[in-house]
Amino acid sequence: MIPSSASARRLGARAGWTLPLRLLFALAVVTAMVLLSSALLWQAWTHGRDALLSATLERAALLGQLITERVENRALPGTVALEILASDGSAVTGGPDMLLDHLGALRPVFASMPFLSSITFAYGDGNFVRLMALDPAEAGRQSAPQGTRFLAHVIEAGIRAEQPATGSSAGVWRFFDKDMRLIGERAAPAALPRDPRRRDWYVNAMAAPGQHVTAPYVFPSTGEVGVTASRKVAGVDAVIGLDLSLTDIARELQGLRPTPGTEVAIVDAAGWVIAYAGTASAMPDMIVPLRDLRSGPLVVLDGIDMPSRRPASFSADGQEWLGVKTQLYSRVDQRNTLVMAVPRREVLAPLRASLERQMWVSGGIALGFIVIGWFAGRRLGQGLNELALQAQRLTRFDFGRPAKVGSFIREIADFHQVLDAVGETIRDFLTTSETIACEPQLDRMLEQVLAATVKGTFCTRGLVYLVDGARRDLVLAANVREAGDASAAMPEVLSLSVLDAPEQVAPPEPDGTQRLSLPLRDRKGRPVGLLVLVHGADAAHRSGAFVAFARQLSGTLAISIETRRLMEEQSRLLEGLIHLVADAIDAKSPYTGAHCRRVPELADMIVSRMAADEDGPYRDFALSEEERRAFRVGSWLHDCGKVTSPEHIIDKATKLEAVHNRIHEVRTRFEVLLRDARIAHLTRLAAGEDAVRSAQILVEAEARLADDFAFVARSNVGGEFMTDEALARLAEIATRTWTRHFDDRLGLSREEEAHLAGHPAPALPAEEHLLADKPEHVRPWEGVRPPVEKGDPANHYGFDMRLPPAAQNLGELYNLSIRRGTLNDEERFKVNDHVVQTYIMLKALPWPEGLERVPELAATHHERMDGKGYPRRIAADGLSLPERVMAVADVFEALTASDRPYKPAKTLSEAMRILVSMGREGHLDPQVVDYFLRSRLWETYAGRFLRADQHDAVDVAGLCGQLQAAA
DSSP: OOOOHHHHHHHHHHHOOOOOHHHHHHHHHHHHHHHHHHHHHHHHHHHHTTOOSSHHHHHHHHHHHHHHHHHHHHHHHHHHHHHHHHTOOTTTTTHHHHHHHTGGGGHHHHHHOTTEEEEEEEETTSOEEEEEEOOHHHHHHTTOOTTOOEEEEEEOOOOOSOOOSSOOOOOEEEEEOTTOOEEEEEEOOTTSOOOGGGSHHHHHHHHSSSOEEOOOEEOTTTOOEEEEEEEEOTTSSEEEEEEEEOTTHHHHHHHHOSSTTOEEEEEOTTSEEEEEESSSSOOOSSOEEGGGGOOHHHHHHHTSOOOTTOOEEEEETTEEEEEEEEEOOSSSOTTOEEEEEEEGGGOOOOHHHHHHTSOOOOSOOOOOOOOOOOTTHHHHOHHHHHHHHHHHHHHTTOOSOOOOOOOSOHHHHHHHHHHHHHHHHHHHHHHHHHHHHHOOOHHHHHHHHHHHHHHHTTOSEEEEEEEETTTTEEEEEEEEEOTTOOOOOOOSEEOGGGGSSSOEEOOOOTTSEEEEEEEEEOTTSOEEEEEEEEEESSHHHHSHHHHHHHHHHHHHHHHHHHHHHHHHHHHHHHHHHHHHHHHHHHHHOTTSTTHHHHHHHHHHHHHHHHHHOSSSTTTTOOOOHHHHHHHHHHHHTTTGGGGGSOHHHHTOOSTTEESEETHHHHHHHHHHHHHHHHHHHHHHHHTTOOHHHHHHHHHHHHHHHHHHHHHHHHHHHTOSOOOHHHHHHHHHHHTOEEEEOSOTTTTOOHHHHHHHTTSOOOOSSEEEESSOOOGGGEEOOOSSOOSOSTTOTTOOSOOOOOOOSSSEEOOHHHHHTOSSSSOOHHHHHHHHHHHHHHHHHHHTSOOOTTOTTHHHHHSOTTOOTTSOOSSSOOOGGGOOHHHHHHHHHHHHHHHHOSOOTTSOOOOHHHHHHHHHHHHHTTSSOHHHHHHHHHHTHHHHHHHHHSOGGGOOOOOHHHHHHHHHHHO
């Protein structure tokens, strides 16, 4: 608060001693600097501490740290405000009347701390004043006059030599508007507590110096749960108490829960719950025992003896939980414990996801300075008045550069320079705090923080070296110079040996500069880098205080570096796992070698070009960094469901292939028939029949067998469309028989024997058809049918696919009769099912914020614009632009791939004609196909991935004209 000139004169007369103006101003600036630096360093440290190595367990422990940070941030402004109010007793010495005249200076305290319930000034003679801020609703409940914003409860027991510790009258309520003008008063209710001298916060503050904080309790005056921070006023027999409400801590805990099922509570040493957030019934507006919350997991966890910040696994309410206990070492109460239980099934592994759910650190810490009053204001002239106005601007958080103050008094001119420096330093460190909290990129964060640090510490240059694990040395990562810096050049690489010393102060250089080198270490003491500050060789920078300050600042910087590196490592780990899955899928089959790598490459090329266009149909299309990352992840995982696809179906090159090509069995049967024909010829000759006639029969039989087998072999390849005449010829060939003399039930696996158990074996010798469709060739659906049909109650994902009647059909005639390609209906379903499995697998993963749409991006590349695709028959209006691009990229890669066994690779012109045809038929988005054609990105792709013989001329204009004509 700012006392009046008269109050200041009375204060000086009563104090009996004075301080030089220079010293008084210097002390104020130093105090503000220390408070600001401590707050910024503490906030930065608590923001990133205690990250664990295990992804799942780290996340639970880190959320516990964030909750601790919220509680600490709740207490810190209160302790700072209490320190400021208690350090100047000028307005307290005159009793309640004088104090009430200066209540207006307390408005910024309430404005900066919305959780502040009241401020109490209690005197040793029994007088006390309690000031409370009232919102309109509370003012109405108290029947306060219209416009009341503040209520002062005043008890004046009279100033006596000895005031017994007994209650006095209930006092009066004085009502003030928002400008602290008195608008009414009345007697206070008799039920209110009257004498604060019996309260713990008063007794503790009078008994020992410094600040004191009570255990949480229910405020008698408001019914809120909170704590009281108190301190004796310097030089006055009075105590200032700040009632800090903890009522809304539960709402903050609710927002910090990592999962919907998380149970969180803050419990004091006696087991009473201060705040709670979870799924149990709401906590009453009072302190209650933990058992009254009816939260089984927290009760079980509370009984487990475990170290702080070390997670433990346990069972409760029929499920597994991960629990963490965290001691809340804060200014509010060091005896409290945060107890958090997270359902194991809801835990998210990636640390980056958990970190991305953290709340952004506040853009700055609001600190105010004790406004320097008007010490003989008029007597010192206009210069001191302007100086006081400058100090007031600082208390209003206006840290802009003030106008130049001219004064013939040396103290005023010097102090103006100090205040100017304070404002600039505050601006620099608020910027530093915001940068550390908000800037995700390590290199940009280092540059910005280093620039603010150099400016705020009055250095001329700053450098940050980071440990290069591969090279085992220190590499220059950031280098900031102030204008006019002429310090010697620094090397780009340093040896790790420079980190052996705690700090190194180099001797002054000939150019008048000096270097301070500070090792940067993480929470485990491992080196992460080196901070070098180059400054003038002056007394201020040679002092131990500067070195200590720089050391603390280096700790904050080290924690920030460690946190961002952990985030980057988690991101790289996720990318690596995704690539691992894609490579594993490609490695399953030698024929799809790089499909999962080529599709993301092409898809990313297309969306990147679209996002960069400033005109054309996609000029308004843009992707955020998170959306681009989700698209990249989805494209890499678009075929992850193929891990469940049988290889012999994915790689099926012929119609009779089933693990192996069964054309060899069919050929053996033809060989048997050929042998039988020759035996029959010899038998006829032995019987004396006409040799010429018999030889002619043999030649005709051999020619027919050779021709029939050649036809069957051509049909097996699947390169031609099977006409009705071809199918009839296959059926005619299948009617021919051969004789089997050996038991076909011998040498079988248990699975084969079980499958044939329901099919009796024919007597030997048995007549077999040359091409057979046997009952045992059909394998029905066993167990649960795949829930992909529309209307299936087990279909939870909206699939709409036709399920074939059987799981497998190995019938020889059935497979040879496939009209186009090599896959029958059952096998085609197995191939298409990989998209179903992709969607189910990815939907089951706990994707972090920003990656929630990965399953849709990965599993819609087989949908069609006309709604006839699979697996969910999504039409054009349900497909986003990135999903449409993915479909085009997948089709183009499949058409031009040269490693597929069942088809030859298409040339560029052939592939483009097919793409255009699919765009016209409603399969692909014609606008995306048109864009792909005109962008000529296919040329870039072809140069990297296609064989030289696939490169040919593409009629872009003609193909685009076909698309426009169809539209």
